[in-house]
Amino acid sequence: xxxxxxxxxxxxxxxxxxxxxxxxxxxEQGVVGLLGPNGAGKSTLMKLITGQLQPSQGxxxxxxxxxxxxxxxxxxxxxxxxxxxxxxxxxGAEFLAVMxxxxxxxxxxxxxxxxxxxxxxxxxEARDKxxxxxxxxxxxxxxxxxxxxxxxxxxxxxxxxxxxxxVGRHEVIQMVRQWGRDRKCVIVSSHILHEIEAMTSTIxxxxxxxxxxxxxxxxxxxxxxxxxxxxxxxxxxPRRLAEAIVGFPDVESVKFHPEGDGLTVESRKPDxxxxxxxxxxxxxxxxxxxxxSPDDNLQAVFHYLVK
Amino acid sequence: MPIHDLSYSHWTGxxxxxPYRWWVITRQGITMLAKKRGFLVxxxxxxxxxxxxxxxxxVAVVMGxxxxxxxxxxxxxxxxxxxxxxxxxxxxxxxxxxxxxxLKANALQIYFSKAITRRxxxxxxxxxxxxxxxxxxxxPGLLLFFLAAAFHSSLEFLQEYSWVMxxxxxxxxIIIFTNALIVLAMSALNRSARFAGIFFAAVVFxxxxxxxxxxxxxxxxxxxxxxxxxxxTQLGDVLxxxxxxxxxxxxxxxxxxLIWMLGSVWIIHSRVRAVEVxx
Amino acid sequence: xxxxxxxxxxxxxxxxxxxxxLDTLFWSKKxxxxxxxxxxxxxxxxxxxxxxxxxLVPTALPSSQVFGTLMATSVIRFLVIFVTLFxxxxxxxEEVEGKTLTYLFMRPIAKPTIMLGKYLALTWxxxxxxxxxxxxxxxxxxxxxxxxxxxxxLGVLGRDIPIVLLALLAYGSFFALLGAWLKHSIxxxxxxxxxxxxxxxxxxxxxxxxxxxHYIQSIFPHGDTLSALSMLVGQRxxxxxxIVTLVLLTAFFxxxxxxxxxxxxxxxxx
Numbered sequence: 001x002x003x004x005x006x007x008x009x010x011x012x013x014x015x016x017x018x019x020x021x022x023x024x025x026x027x028e029q030g031v032v033g034l035l036g037p038n039g040a041g042k043s044t045l046m047k048l049i050t051g052q053l054q055p056s057q058g059x060x061x062x063x064x065x066x067x068x069x070x071x072x073x074x075x076x077x078x079x080x081x082x083x084x085x086x087x088x089x090x091x092g093a094e095f096l097a098v099m100x101x102x103x104x105x106x107x108x109x110x111x112x113x114x115x116x117x118x119x120x121x122x123x124x125e126a127r128d129k130x131x132x133x134x135x136x137x138x139x140x141x142x143x144x145x146x147x148x149x150x151x152x153x154x155x156x157x158x159x160x161x162x163x164x165x166x167v168g169r170h171e172v173i174q175m176v177r178q179w180g181r182d183r184k185c186v187i188v189s190s191h192i193l194h195e196i197e198a199m200t201s202t203i204x205x206x207x208x209x210x211x212x213x214x215x216x217x218x219x220x221x222x223x224x225x226x227x228x229x230x231x232x233x234x235x236x237x238p239r240r241l242a243e244a245i246v247g248f249p250d251v252e253s254v255k256f257h258p259e260g261d262g263l264t265v266e267s268r269k270p271d272x273x274x275x276x277x278x279x280x281x282x283x284x285x286x287x288x289x290x291x292x293s294p295d296d297n298l299q300a301v302f303h304y305l306v307k
Numbered sequence: 308m309p310i311h312d313l314s315y316s317h318w319t320g321x322x323x324x325x326p327y328r329w330w331v332i333t334r335q336g337i338t339m340l341a342k343k344r345g346f347l348v349x350x351x352x353x354x355x356x357x358x359x360x361x362x363x364x365x366v367a368v369v370m371g372x373x374x375x376x377x378x379x380x381x382x383x384x385x386x387x388x389x390x391x392x393x394x395x396x397x398x399x400x401x402x403x404x405x406x407x408x409x410l411k412a413n414a415l416q417i418y419f420s421k422a423i424t425r426r427x428x429x430x431x432x433x434x435x436x437x438x439x440x441x442x443x444x445x446x447p448g449l450l451l452f453f454l455a456a457a458f459h460s461s462l463e464f465l466q467e468y469s470w471v472m473x474x475x476x477x478x479x480x481i482i483i484f485t486n487a488l489i490v491l492a493m494s495a496l497n498r499s500a501r502f503a504g505i506f507f508a509a510v511v512f513x514x515x516x517x518x519x520x521x522x523x524x525x526x527x528x529x530x531x532x533x534x535x536x537x538x539x540t541q542l543g544d545v546l547x548x549x550x551x552x553x554x555x556x557x558x559x560x561x562x563x564x565l566i567w568m569l570g571s572v573w574i575i576h577s578r579v580r581a582v583e584v585x586x
Numbered sequence: 587x588x589x590x591x592x593x594x595x596x597x598x599x600x601x602x603x604x605x606x607x608l609d610t611l612f613w614s615k616k617x618x619x620x621x622x623x624x625x626x627x628x629x630x631x632x633x634x635x636x637x638x639x640x641x642l643v644p645t646a647l648p649s650s651q652v653f654g655t656l657m658a659t660s661v662i663r664f665l666v667i668f669v670t671l672f673x674x675x676x677x678x679x680e681e682v683e684g685k686t687l688t689y690l691f692m693r694p695i696a697k698p699t700i701m702l703g704k705y706l707a708l709t710w711x712x713x714x715x716x717x718x719x720x721x722x723x724x725x726x727x728x729x730x731x732x733x734x735x736x737x738x739x740l741g742v743l744g745r746d747i748p749i750v751l752l753a754l755l756a757y758g759s760f761f762a763l764l765g766a767w768l769k770h771s772i773x774x775x776x777x778x779x780x781x782x783x784x785x786x787x788x789x790x791x792x793x794x795x796x797x798x799x800h801y802i803q804s805i806f807p808h809g810d811t812l813s814a815l816s817m818l819v820g821q822r823x824x825x826x827x828x829i830v831t832l833v834l835l836t837a838f839f840x841x842x843x844x845x846x847x848x849x850x851x852x853x854x855x856x
Contacts, residue, residue: 104595501683505671523632
């Protein structure tokens with residue numbers, strides 16, 4: 001089966017600067033978070049994926065076809081750019097209508113899809129207001145609307161939550177998750193890790209123009225051997241628990257919480273540790289209050305791989 | 308104290324005196340423009356007439372072909388008049404975006420939140436255009452004069468034409484400040500450097516068109532005052548003691564240019580404000 | 587999926603882009619400026635009319651010569667150039683500066699079609715801005731009690747209109763190419779229009795054929811209008827050859843602009 005989006009040994013350079021360096025990736029349906037620090041090459045990769053730039057080397061294909069100058073593919077792609085730029089004189093509805101006309105729909109279909117897209121992004125009431133008068137959040141919504149109005153199979157969203165209030169963010173996150181469930185391929189680029197985490201656990205992590213990691217956050221975390229997993233346990237008698245676990249070979253360190261109500265264990269084999277823990281608790285008569293893994297998340301993965 | 312405090316501390320040194328703060332803006336503008344290869348190419352191209360005239364000087368003075376080229380006051384005046392188009396282009400490139408881009412980016416608030424006055428800002432911006440237009444008029448003009456003096460084996464040239472230095476300086480300054488002030492006024496009127504450039508071009512070329520039509524209609528050259536470039540060349544003729552090319556009184560030409568310059572200063576002054584007053 | 591293209595779809599896309607561009611160009615400050623320029627040209631026609639009517643000059647020119655002067659200088663060499671320079675260079679570069687180019691490039695429309703649509707809009711708006719000025723100038727200069735010259739010279743007006751249109755098309759395509767290709771397109775356009783074309787006009791021989799203005803002036807119906815033009819008039823290119831050259835130049839510039847748009851990578855500043 002052809003992958004939705006593929007990059008094979010993709011490089012892009014501007015003069016002496018290599019923005020994207022020999023990147024290979026494969027993306028299927030579902031939501032993928034594209035993240036990395038500033039200057040990682042995310043924007044350049046987005047531009048390569050959306051056909052705004054041509055690779056200096058390698059190729060980027062969508063549904064098996066090259067993207068550059070392949071305008072027919074744009075029936076199937078929706079792009080929400082980062083920049084806050086519009087044809088300001090137009091109303092929201094007019095803007096969407098023009099974008100849909102360029103997709104070749106007739107007037108009736110344009111009207112129907114315009115209404116539907118505005119409804120989805122909750123801008124129906126502001127449809128006849130000029131975009132110049134929109135708030136930042138409304139401008140972001142109309143950008144999303146033009147990306148989804150033609151019901152594309154692939155959605156590329158560059159910082160889709162920028163400028164949105166908490167309610168708006170929540171709504172967009174729910175929309176993105178729904179698109180993923182609807183078997184669209186959604187690529188979301190963001191600097192804000194917890195927002196990506198709220199949308200997906202599949203990431204494409206970039207740094208210095210290269211892909212550092214690709215796949216599920218938790219799987220990636222498991223593979224980062226250099227940094228043992230932190231497991232935080234709150235219990236009735238932390239010192240008794242510490243005494244019991246300190247002898248296990250996979251336990252790297254044990255550190256007590258300052259409050260005295262628990263401890264944090266560093267373990268290279270978290271699954272083995274979790275397997276042992278219930279029996280241990282029963283044997284030692286320890287009451288377990290809470291168990292969490294503070295670094296089995298995107299923030300930790302990002303930090304460990306990038307820093 | 309063994310462990311030094313490296314946290315933030317206020318400046319206790321000397322503050323630079325106020326009269327030079329405009330230079331910060333000028334210097335920064337010059338540095339930024341000097342980094343643009345296209346602009347440097349343009350500057351170089353604008354100096355080609357200067358190089359050609361150096362060769363002409365050599366041919367006339369050193370090789371003795373005075374019948375081919377006469378090195379007199381008109382020689383220097385012709386060079387400066389020839390540079391009018393180049394100064395127009397350089398003014399647009401260097402000046403059209405100077406204030407327009409700041410207006411577009413709302414940078415005036417940032418400028419005026421620092422210890423500079425509006426005057427510092429305007430003089431600073433003016434200095435950028437003046438600098439580059441000077442490079443294509445006054446400096447090559449004076450260099451040509453010194454070269455002509457140097458090529459002559461005797462002091463004869465200097466004895467006869469030493470007075471030409473003042474018209475070179477005067478004509479150059481009129482060209483420099485006319486271009487600089489008008490282009491800055493256009494820049495101050497727009498938030499787009501593109502618009503500002505086009506406005507400036509329209510002002511310059513429309514005057515020329517207007518003159519050519521009126522001259523045909525009224526069968527006289529005394530209407531040359533409608534064109535900025537014709538006023539400049541008229542003043543050039545007068546300064547270099549040549550027969551004026553048009554029947555317009557040089558005082559009228561001077562007055563028109565003065566009105567343009569003062570009008571530009573007024574426009575710039577009224578448009579450049581730290582705070583926008585919304586009524 | 588092979589790239590399919592049908593003329594019907596292509597024409598529909600061209601129209602959509604043209605209307606979008608027309609809307610953004612027309613309702614902008616540029617249009618106010620161009621209207622001002624047109625009014626100034628009409629003002630010149632009024633001045634001409636006043637001079638003629640009040641006999642301010644002993645040996646006055648006939649209306650035809652005043653109209654010809656107006657056309658040759660203020661319309662062809664000023665208004666047409668400024669309108670096409672202003673709008674033509676803005677076709678693509680304003681989309682780049684305004685960062686709206688992404689919206690066009692992310693639609694299933696071939697980039698050459700985008701260029702054609704924008705060029706069509708440029709032609710429309712150029713015609714809207716310039717042709718009424720030509721008509722009204724004619725009216726201003728010719729309307730009087732004795733209407734015979736008005737009707738006698740209608741043929742000249744009839745020739746002037748298509749020539750002005752051809753000038754709009756030729757200059758428009760050239761400046762559209764500059765706008766798509768170069769960063770400082772207005773500056774280059776000004777250097778070309780008022781530097782190169784002005785300089786080459788006084789050169790003898792073949793070099794004047796390297797300008798658009800030479801071919802336009804060659805098909806201009808007005809006779810020895812200005813002494814500055816008489817050299818050009820004296821070395822005209824044949825009318826048919828001039829028209830064909832202008833059409834070919836227009837096609838060449840627009841095709842090249844389409845190719846540039848297709849192949850160039852436009853980096854929108856973040």
